[in-house]
Amino acid sequence: MKETIEELNKRLEELSKKCANLEKAVVSLVMIEFEDHEKKRSMIDDIRQMVRKTSKEKQAVIDAINALQKVCSHTRPDGKSALVDCGNDSHYSYEKCDICGRIERC
Numbered sequence: 001m002k003e004t005i006e007e008l009n010k011r012l013e014e015l016s017k018k019c020a021n022l023e024k025a026v027v028s029l030v031m032i033e034f035e036d037h038e039k040k041r042s043m044i045d046d047i048r049q050m051v052r053k054t055s056k057e058k059q060a061v062i063d064a065i066n067a068l069q070k071v072c073s074h075t076r077p078d079g080k081s082a083l084v085d086c087g088n089d090s091h092y093s094y095e096k097c098d099i100c101g102r103i104e105r106c
């Protein structure tokens, strides 16, 4: 479970980076003067489509993480709670599950 979540988080980070890079590429392309306007537009459309596809993949990973966090009992194999203190703000303190990474307000 923990390994799966870690892998999903890694994948999420990669996809976020990819999305950001693709968006940067669109911005650069928009600024470049291009003789062939049709070609420029189709290149931008292609990249935008890749952004959409990557965003969908990202959402799928987020959904998978959420699903795993929902079924996690936040309990260690020895029956002890897997929740550990992870800080507080002026209103609440927070605990994070060592297994699934879910942060709970308490």
Ligand SMILES: [Zn+2]
Pocket: 069, 072, 073, 074, 075, 082, 097, 098, 099, 100, 101, 102
């Ligand atoms: Zn958990």
